[in-house]
Amino acid sequence: MPKSVAILGAGAWGTALATLAKTNSHKVSMWSRQGSQTLAEVVQGADIVLSAVSMKGVRSVTSQLQSLPVSPETIFVTATKGLDPQTTCTPSQIWQETFPNHAVVVLSGPNLSKEIQQELPAATVVASSVMAAAEFVQVVFSSDRFRVYTNYDILGVELGGTLKNVMAIAAGVCDGLHLGTNAKAALLTRGLTEMVRIGVHWGAKLETFYGLSGLGDLLATCNSPLSRNYQVGYQLAVGQTLAEILAHIEGTAEGVNTTQVLVQLSKQQNIPMPITEQVHRLLQGEVTPRQALLELMLRDIKPE
Numbered sequence: 001m002p003k004s005v006a007i008l009g010a011g012a013w014g015t016a017l018a019t020l021a022k023t024n025s026h027k028v029s030m031w032s033r034q035g036s037q038t039l040a041e042v043v044q045g046a047d048i049v050l051s052a053v054s055m056k057g058v059r060s061v062t063s064q065l066q067s068l069p070v071s072p073e074t075i076f077v078t079a080t081k082g083l084d085p086q087t088t089c090t091p092s093q094i095w096q097e098t099f100p101n102h103a104v105v106v107l108s109g110p111n112l113s114k115e116i117q118q119e120l121p122a123a124t125v126v127a128s129s130v131m132a133a134a135e136f137v138q139v140v141f142s143s144d145r146f147r148v149y150t151n152y153d154i155l156g157v158e159l160g161g162t163l164k165n166v167m168a169i170a171a172g173v174c175d176g177l178h179l180g181t182n183a184k185a186a187l188l189t190r191g192l193t194e195m196v197r198i199g200v201h202w203g204a205k206l207e208t209f210y211g212l213s214g215l216g217d218l219l220a221t222c223n224s225p226l227s228r229n230y231q232v233g234y235q236l237a238v239g240q241t242l243a244e245i246l247a248h249i250e251g252t253a254e255g256v257n258t259t260q261v262l263v264q265l266s267k268q269q270n271i272p273m274p275i276t277e278q279v280h281r282l283l284q285g286e287v288t289p290r291q292a293l294l295e296l297m298l299r300d301i302k303p304e
Contacts, residue, residue: 002026003140006046008061010035011251012113013079014052019117020141040068048075048140050107051091054252055082058091062098070099075133077105077126081161082254083261090158103133106154107141108161108213110220112227116146123147125213127157149212156208159199164218165229165255166262167191169279171222172233173289187275188222194275198262201271229255236282237289259283274299 005021007014010032021028031042043049043065053061058080076099080091089097095104109124116122126141126148128134134150142148151157170191174184195218196209208214221227225234232253235245246253263280266273278292287295 003047004045005029005048005050005140006031006043007050007052008039008042009052009054009057011052012117016111016113016116017050017052017079017141020143020146024140024143026140039064043068043070043074045071046074048077048137050077050079051095052079055080055084055091055254055257056252058094059084062094066098072101075103075105075136077107077137079107081108081165083162083258085257085261088261088265090155090162092154092158103128103130104154105133105137106158107137108157108217110212110216112220112224114226119145121145121147123149123212123216125149125151125157125211127151127154127213129154151208151211153205153208155202156199156204157213159202159204160195160209160211160214161217162254162258163195163198163262164214164221165253166259166276166279167195167218168221168227168229169233169255169259169283170275172230172235173237173282173292174233176234176237177289177293179293188218191222191275192218194273198271198273201269228253232256242283242285256283
């Protein structure tokens with residue numbers, strides 16, 4: 001039976017997800033700040049409210065929704081990848097805190113929106129502590145060109161999609177400097193190790209990072225010029241300033257903000273994050289791309 005799906009955020013990612021639901025004959029309505037429909041009109045009677053807004057817009061949207069008569073059966077799905085700079089919360093933690101009695105689902109995977117809009121095959125993960133809600137979302141979005149898996153590890157799935165954005169900036173630098181395949185392979189392997197270290201420290205399951213939302217998303221984002229975060233790193237490597245890059249990029253490169261939050265947390269919690277630290281120093285203009293590379297290569301030698 002057709003379901004009612006409200007998509008919040010009309011950027012490339014929100015539009016791609018809307019198209020997937022429409023293709024499956026579901027009733028889809030979209031909301032954006034520039035749109036003609038109000039938030040109340042869009043979410044009225046929705047079985048699923050899916051948020052694809054940028055990280056900086058999550059709290060604003062949740063607080064607006066809180067004052068609206070949303071059905072207790074409505075499932076909230078978050079497709080945002082980032083960390084709140086004030087509280088360091090993930091998007092799903094903000095949604096669950098605002099709507100403690102609702103099921104919250106995270107959708108994350110190697111999903112470059114332009115490829116999905118071109119109807120190229122892809123897979124993703126939907127994770128929730130309420131498995132019935134994850135399975136409901138799975139059915140709504142699954143098709144012969146978009147394969148959806150379920151997972152219980154909501155934190156791990158969400159962090160995989162968030163942390164890989166930092167590594168994508170580093171990968172862009174690697175390619176922009178033409179460092180070669182060996183260097184890129186080493187970077188991604190050590191980058192995944194860093195993601196696992198952070199995620200497990202915060203309570204995520206190790207095996208989640210070897211799935212679609214971890215390794216899968218890392219491979220997609222670190223190897224494609226379609227990735228905004230990759231573009232940030234690449235353009236920095238060829239001599240552009242961060243301000244110039246962000247002024248011309250389409251949408252939000254969430255890795256820029258995520259890097260800053262992660263560095264703060266690494267210092268507070270004493271978690272070694274050498275790649276993240278060098279990406280942060282590069283974004284702050286404290287080192288050049290080649291200096292950042294040299295610092296990583298000259299770290300103390302140790303067992304793998």
